[in-house]
Amino acid sequence: MARYPTVTKAVIPAAGLGTRFLPATKAIPKEMLPVVDKPAIQYVVEEAVAAELRDILLITGRAKGALEDHFDRDPELEQVLKAKGDDERLAGICAPAQLATVHYTRQGTPQGLGHAVLCAAHHVGNEPFAVLLGDDFIHPGDPLLRRMIDVRDQFGGSVVALMEVDSEQVSQYGAAAIEPTGTEDVVTLTDLVEKPAPADAPSNWIIIGRYLCDPAVFKVLQDTPPGRGNEIQLTDALKTLAQMPAGDGGGVRGVLFRGRRFDTGNPVDYLRTVVQFALERRDVAAEFLPWLRKYLDDLP
Secondary structure, three states, X not given: OOOOOOOOEEEEEOOOOOHHHOOHHHOOOHHHOEEOOEEHHHHHHXXXXXXXXXXXXXXXXXXXXXXXXXXXXXXXXXXXXXXXXOHHXXXXXXXXXXXXXXXXXXXXXXOOHHHHHHOOHHHHOOOOEEEEOOOEEEOOOXXXXXXXXXXXXXXXXXXXXXXXXXXXXXXXXEEEEEEEOOOOOXXXXXXXXXXXXXXXXXXXXEEEEEEEEOOHHHHHHHOXXXXXXXXXXXXXXXXXXXXXXXXXXXXXXXXXXXXXXXXXOOHHHHHHHHHHHHXXXXXXXXXXXXXXXXXXXXXX
């Protein structure tokens, strides 16, 4: 039996404006952009469900109604596909509504990731919970979230996922100062710096979009002033938690992740993700790969 209350709920912030994808995201949430034939947000929800988190709260905003529609039933479309005998596509459109119990709340004015997490307080209550960024997901073959839950069960407190990057990339993320724990892939965080200059970064290990938060984070976030970008930063709250006693919900561990992560929050990484997933799909790759090879060979 776990020493600490286990995680059963996931929070997925998805209220961002998606300005890097304009004009496509003027009317379509960036989280609904397809990776081959499935929206990016569905991969994130499936990742949570694979870790046995089936109580999911999406933090949304204006013009995000398509997210709710996607995880709802569409009886009219189902009837059309049923009449055609198109069982494969019928199963595909029914699957999102059957994945989990999905709830929604609105973040009226986006004020940073920390503020988005605060919007989940009424739903989460006094329980630990996962935070999965809506434009960032892990390959289904790499059970990162399950490993993070195991670490939380062992140590309590909060847990973040860390990846090592080149020095020139550190300024795009929150960087962690870390100490070993005696377990090869688990470290203790002693400090966090949001988007530091490379020379000021405590390490090249950066936080990626997966967190397990102790409910103590809500009180800390309420007392956290706006930081970088005049936004409430979750990184700042985690830094405070890292320095708090374990009995008060403090302590932050990191899981050193060396697997496959996909960032669909910017156009170039999004295109890389689409190509890789297309090549991993036998039904797509059979036609796509020969075309891609020829296209590349023909480039001047």
